Amino acid sequence: MESGDGFRALDEKSVVEYIKSAPALTARLGGGQLEGVEIREVGDGNLNFVYIVLGPAGSFVLKQALPYIRLVGESWPMTKERAYFEALALKEHGRLCPDHVPEVYHFDRSMSVIGMRYLEPPHIILRKGLIAGIEYPLLAEHMSEYMAKTLFFTSLLYHSTAEHRRAVGEFCGNLEICRLTEQVVFSDPYRVSHFNRWTSPYLDRDAEAVRQDDALKIEVAELKSMFCERAQALIHGDLHTGSIMVTSDSTQVIDPEFAFYGPMGYDIGAFLGNLILAYFSQDGHANEGNDRKAYKQRILRTIAETWDLFQKKFISRWDEHKDGKGEAYPISIYNKPELQISLQQKYMKDLFHDALGFGAAKMIRRIVGIAHVEDFESIADASKRASCERNALNCGRRLLKERRQFETIGQVISVIQEIQP
Template identity: 40%
Template sequence: MSNYHPLTEAQAIAYARQIPQLFQPGSELSSQEIGDGNLNLVFRITEAGTGKSIIIKQALPYAKVVGESWPLTLDRARIESEALMIEEALCPDLVPHVYAYDADLALTVMEDLSDHVIMRRGLIERNQYPLFAEHIGRFLAHTLFFTSDLGKNQQEKKLQQGRFINPELCKITEDLIFDDPYRNSDNNNIEAHIRDAAEALWNDSELHLEVAILRNKFLTQSQALLHGDLHTGSIFIKPDSTKVIDPEFAYYGPMGFDIGAVLANLLLNYASQEGWSQDEESRSAYRAYLIQTVKDVWTHFEANFRALWNERGVDRVFATPGYQDYFVANLLRDTVGFTGAKMVRRVVGLAHVADIDKIEDAAARERAQRLALRIGTIAIRTNRQVNSIDELIALATQAVERGFAL
């Protein structure tokens, strides 16, 4: 990586210009750095004559979160670009196209998706995306199935796993999701008005056992190449299109972790509806949309996954009668557990979600936080007993109906 240097906007233009067949020779290009500067530089390069644009995403050699800065491997740019290309081969309509990857500069040149919005913002604005559940269910089924021992030759899978050993980014997850929220850690970010609820998490040994079991799965269960950070901030969306971005946390892990990330972020928005001023009827209607989406994501995932298993499975042994049902049942349980873990960390851990944090009214924000914690902790506590996605939906709706003991 000795040639690495962060690009200026002018250098980004020069870099884009030398990629074959991207822009017209000699055309006027403009560059704008649109990243948040915490982890990556993100340049949008636009061709004046045609309006055509592309994105250059360059990894920075450090991470900045809440003012702190620590070194972070540039190899994550390779992981991100390779994962995007694997995903594109499996679901060409559901990820941005990668034009080029440069190992020295730790950058990826990819399709510009600025006609889409970040899904988290779309949900905060209470938009509905009727195609999303089918899209993401298919994305999850195809990426998880075809990178696992079910859909990929076992020896090729092992070699691919060797390319996605991702210790530094995995450690962020291991700490921020499966450790800090359950103890009095400096990494936590806890609003004073829910301090009691956070302390209850720290003292709940039944919950800790389930979190330890989930953490062990994250550490040791090499089922499939995960996206690894599939929240609604990693999804670009518009009514007719869904694009999954930012797979820099990709590694071989438990399938339920990716599915749970999607469901958790839908349910975090579900909890956040406490806080957005609207009449009760439209609040209920939007919640009904979200809860239906939770169900539909799982249903589309399961239908796609089982169809792939039946039609495209590469493993004779896994065609054993009963094994698919056994596998899917366990996968649902993992999914519910990871859903819960990802909800809890977004309320008391280091990184929150705008769905809840941007609620201005403190009492309403607190209601949303407590609701998210309630859904999350029940999901964690019950994950190993769940037999149907309807049980996750029931616990979420019942958590709303029961109200709050503030």
């Protein structure tokens, strides 16, 4: 079915013809005949259609955005232009950090189709790996690298103000998808909404308590305003553990369709907050053979290492480029080493507090909002699941309200460990 703008939704049949018509795609398969090529629709969770295309001579993934949210259905329209911003962000972040972003081979704006690298087995979604209790010793190293590079190089620490405003203006176009975040992360969990759900009846009083917590609601309003108003860097916008594919030595960040110029802390918080969710879900996955205690410590170490490495790498980039075109702190003004150090300490402290706030908001919304996480959903026993979720929720509420009191990630880890059923 074709709409007026040249768009038609692909299916397993029409996708073959589509591939044949796109030279950049057939080239990946070694030619135009597609003999022996296997095509599988795999979905990507909540929003899009994804086809894996495997041939004897090569492979790729084809992703198509449809003009609604797949999870909800056609009743929740959502511009397919999000594919344009996803492709733009993949290319920009890929240029800045090619080791951790899959290559884009093809983009078709009218069809909202992206062709990109197929992340071959044993790549799996990080969230699934965390549920399975698999160790990823390089995860903190890789994710801190990805975040330090993508955030530093798209901020005013590196950009001139003119190139910054130009890029900010372009990504303002991704407004519908930002609106979705604004509603489901910053609003719905704090009010009665028919989109919300939670493990009922166990968490009924907990969900009610969130809606009655005035101090919490004041803090989340501040974060929402920052999300809506502050164009600090080109953020991924949805950097949870379901947007990362991993093996023991590869970490690949996918799905930046929520990308826009927003607060850096939103990305850092999304990643750390989802690791904290993974931590609190472990008790639900423990069994006689594996009490998950060691793995919980492993997750906490990854959280601490990620922040500490991020901080180190981000500051290194800053030091390397302090004489550059970045206009936040011109060297002609901030010309003494001790002044630079003061600025960096202030910047990182504010960023840390932002990250804790956004991370906490992301945790809360996964317990009492519309979209839940498999970490908890895969715990079959509802009572046990609710108990894990309650711990995560209480942790999120505390971090959100007390975020400005933390000075080190170690203090955050201590709070996480204090929370017991």
